[in-house]
Amino acid sequence: xxxxxxxxxxxxxxxxxxxxxxxxxxxxxxxxxxxxxxxxxxxxxxxxxxxxxxxxxxxxxxxxxxxxxxxxxxxxxxxxxxxxxxxxxxxxxxxxxxxxxxxxxxxxxxxxxxxxxxxxxxxxxxxxxxxxxxxxxxxxxxxxxxxxxxxxxxxxxxxxxxxxxxxxxxxxxxxxxxxxxxxxxxxxxxxxxxxxxxxxxxxxxxxxxxxxxxxxxxxxxxxxxxxxxxxxxxxxxxxxxxxxxxxxxxxxx
Amino acid sequence: xxxxxxxxxxxxxxxxxxxxxxxxxxxxxxxxxxxxxxxxxxxxxxxxxxxxxxxxxxxxxxxxxxxxxxxxxxxxxxxxxxxxxxxxxxxxxxxxxxxxxxxxxxxxxxxxxxxxxxxxxxxxxxxxxxxxxxxxxxxxxxxxxxxxxxxxxxxxxxx
Numbered sequence: 001x002x003x004x005x006x007x008x009x010x011x012x013x014x015x016x017x018x019x020x021x022x023x024x025x026x027x028x029x030x031x032x033x034x035x036x037x038x039x040x041x042x043x044x045x046x047x048x049x050x051x052x053x054x055x056x057x058x059x060x061x062x063x064x065x066x067x068x069x070x071x072x073x074x075x076x077x078x079x080x081x082x083x084x085x086x087x088x089x090x091x092x093x094x095x096x097x098x099x100x101x102x103x104x105x106x107x108x109x110x111x112x113x114x115x116x117x118x119x120x121x122x123x124x125x126x127x128x129x130x131x132x133x134x135x136x137x138x139x140x141x142x143x144x145x146x147x148x149x150x151x152x153x154x155x156x157x158x159x160x161x162x163x164x165x166x167x168x169x170x171x172x173x174x175x176x177x178x179x180x181x182x183x184x185x186x187x188x189x190x191x192x193x194x195x196x197x198x199x200x201x202x203x204x205x206x207x208x209x210x211x212x213x214x215x216x217x218x219x220x221x222x223x224x225x226x227x228x229x230x231x232x233x234x235x236x237x238x239x240x241x242x243x244x245x246x247x248x249x250x251x252x253x
Numbered sequence: 254x255x256x257x258x259x260x261x262x263x264x265x266x267x268x269x270x271x272x273x274x275x276x277x278x279x280x281x282x283x284x285x286x287x288x289x290x291x292x293x294x295x296x297x298x299x300x301x302x303x304x305x306x307x308x309x310x311x312x313x314x315x316x317x318x319x320x321x322x323x324x325x326x327x328x329x330x331x332x333x334x335x336x337x338x339x340x341x342x343x344x345x346x347x348x349x350x351x352x353x354x355x356x357x358x359x360x361x362x363x364x365x366x367x368x369x370x371x372x373x374x375x376x377x378x379x380x381x382x383x384x385x386x387x388x389x390x391x392x393x394x395x396x397x398x399x400x401x402x403x404x405x406x407x408x409x410x411x412x
Contacts, residue, residue: 004372004400004403005372005373007349007350007353007407008353008357008368008369008372008373009372009373010350010353011350011351011353011354011357012273012276012354012369012373013350015269015272015273015276015354016268016269016272016273017268017269017271017272017289021268021272021286021289022264022268024286024290025264025286025289025290025293026260026261026264028290028293028294029260029290029293029294029297030257032294032297033254033257033297036254
């Protein structure tokens with residue numbers, strides 16, 4: 001070891017970290033470690049909370065959006081004999097709401113659950129129901145009217161139902177304007193369509209008159225006015241359809 | 254973040270070296286303690302891994318020198334130690350050693366580093382160059398000039 005090295009080493013040998021300095025620093029480091037851990041723990045719950053809130057919001061919006069989509073009707077089916085019933089159908093072909101437009105209709109809905117099943121199942125269930133069948137006799141006329149962008153496809157499916165075919169029912173399509181007018185008169189749009197058709201031949205007929213008439217009676221009046229004596233069957237003259245001036249209203253068979 | 258065990262180990266291993274480097278740069282115990290803590294705080298938060306004990310020691314030397322430089326730059330303080338601090342630290346030294354220490358501390362800062370690292374810690378010029386981030390030739394030059402100053406001030410035996 002050179003004298004220089006020796007001299008410098010000797011001069012600095014007393015320059016040491018004291019025990020107090022070491023311990024103070026170790027305490028300081030531990031305090032910093034704890035503080036940083038706490039900071040992380042404080043931050044993480046916030047991050048977790050934010051994440052949880054985001055997930056909840058997404059779930060709420062997705063759920064609300066999903067429910068909104070599910071519960072929003074895109075098609076409507078009016079089933080009229082004497083009881084007048086309307087089914088609101090969502091984009092998944094599920095019945096999301098039902099409305100009875102006269103006392104008989106409301107009574108039927110009390111006995112036959114039709115919601116949250118497909119409209120085809122709902123119609124089949126209705127036609128198979130003994131309580132409803134009381135209204136389906138030889139003098140009655142079952143009329144099914146559809147308001148939908150896909151009314152033709154829906155009516156084809158409805159007509160494919162065996163019970164439906166056996167009842168010699170009539171089918172029509174209508175439009176939302178006609179439906180809204182009908183509801184203003186507290187009448188199903190299927191029956192209102194029939195009223196509008198009859199009104200073409202009978203200027204004296206009123207909505208109030210039709211309120212008290214069954215579909216069989218209205219159809220008979222129409223046929224009488226048209227010069228026909230017998231019942232028209234499904235698949236008859238297209239001119240039988242709704243002709244109230246609404247662009248989309250037309251007969252369907 | 255380094256473990257408590259690691260911190261305790263490096264405290265025992267390098268505390269004196271860190272303390273000495275601080276001493277040759279800083280003028281009082283208060284500054285020294287602050288920089289001392291800062292150096293160990295940097296270690297606590299250091300995420301990298303050391304290849305060897307030598308690497309770890311060199312890291313401490315470099316970080317301490319940089320911390321001292323930053324500290325002085327931030328405070329714009331004098332870059333030599335006060336005699337009071339010197340008296341405090343060298344109370345137990347004999348007169349020749351005290352004279353050597355005082356002379357070393359009066360060297361320009363860059364010379365102090367190389368003198369300390371070369372003579373006390375036993376680093377080679379190559380290693381010092383790596384620690385200080387300087388060219389090897391620069392370290393040789395600084396060592397040469399520092400020795401010349403010491404020789405002038407302390408006498409012919411400092412060759």
